[in-house]
Amino acid sequence: MTATTDAAFSTQKYLQSRARWSPIEIVFWLATLLPFFLFPNYLSLASQIAITALFALSLDLILGYAGIVSLGHAAFFGLGAYGAGIFSKFVWGEPLTGLVVAGAVAGIVGYATSFIIARFRHLTLIMITLGLGFLVHELANSAHFITGGADGLQGVRIWPIFNYFRFDLYGYTAYSYSLVVLFLTFLVARRLINSPFGLALQGIRENSNRMPAIGANSRAHIRKIYTISATIAGIAGGLLAQTTETVSLGSIDFQRSADVVVMLVLGGVGQLYGGLVGAVIFMVARDQFSGLNPQFWYFPIGVLLVAVVMFLPGGILGGLSRLTARIRRRWS
């Protein structure tokens, strides 16, 4: 009996240790505060990075954890952006309700399309996500009367947060706001990954053929995570609309869908932080390289992408964790 209790105790400890915050994580989140002190002139960029990181996190939930490759995820980002923008224009400019609207619009469309998504796999699935992405882009383009089409959505005015924190020119409020939303959403995602549902998602990724044989309804799981992912992507889009007070077709186009996949792969798929790290590298690289040569800034990104997928399975984070494991082994 004692053996059972001991064993049960250690299984318990094992599961808790999986979910425990590591010192590196705490350092990471503290480091997100550095731009306030070190780069006060780059807070607008920092805000864009936080928003993009949130978008990449939403993709990681379906790609990294459930194995659903999407080339049309910008559809949900864009729906959120237009949702928040149009809401502020025609209803009111209160930002938090606007963000709820952004998440809800994307989440509802995500839920509706999830019934298609859950039925297919592999190339078929990728093509469906791509096609749905094009579809939503064209809708936004042709609904000129409400979205502004290629001219972009003008006239977005956002009230101060809590009627107090005004969106300033330097992006101080914008970055604070984006960072808080990113962090809170990250907490939700982290909890989700360490839940029974998160384990089921990993089961789908690891071996979708086994899932029905253990009685799992994989389609229901996929519908659920796709809806959650779409909602988070929508919130990210809503943040962009609110902090920049404009929405362009660029928020919903194929380029954005492709970029976010690149970021996630660079950072590392299925590790929660991969999208965050990838977004930082990608956005900073774009900012720096496009300053040097605006036409060819994808060149170094391309080189980096090829190098990472060839030599660093698990992306930059996967490479780093292998490196630290090796160092630890040498020192112990």
Next chain:
Amino acid sequence: MTAAIALSTRGLNKRFGSLVVASDIAISLPRGVRYALIGPNGAGKTTLINLMTGMLKPDDGQILLGDKDITRLEPQHRVKLGLVRTFQINTLFPNLSALESVTLAVCEREGIAPTWWRGLSSFRAATDEAYEILKSLNLANDCYRPTRELAYGRQRLLEIALSLAARPSVLLLDEPAAGVPKDESQGLFTAIAGLSQDITILFIEHDMDVVFRFASRIIVMVGGRILLEGTPQEIAEDPRVREVYLGGRDG
């Protein structure tokens, strides 16, 4: 679910184009019996398991679990009703630990797998049960390691552990010892023989020593048909079986 027959099929047919893989299969497995399903390669043994578990749809015929017609049910719903299988080729979760894998299967059975707002560690009963299942199959020491790092024979045991987590009333084992050295396969079958007598078991196996030792009844399949069904002794003495299967190829 107190019927004497745990699982039965009636007139089950399946063809791929002109190839008949199951022809008029009618079997009935009484509760608690250990059945071996034997037959030469390509006889349709795995196909029969695929049909019974819903991974393949029959062209016609009926499958009953107890008294319940399950012919049209999706595979995962059959598992929920207690009809569970393992795979000839390891169909596991390579990067999950054995404990995570079996915990997942327990969570799916208990209907807590959709829960996403509570941590896994708060479902203590599920992890404890998973640990007990692994311990009963001698996998306790390996339960924290990723599945891909386990020795092949241990992975075969994990196949069975996953199926047990679904609390089967009928367990279909597709060559549980496939690829395992002969000296280890005895241990594997001893573990299978030690499973609860409430579970009806059908296993596919090529090693006749193992079949005769662990099966209480044997079904012989040839060319998508049931050739014969009987006790090990009846099967061993049947001249048709000797010809097509036991001694046919070696002379």
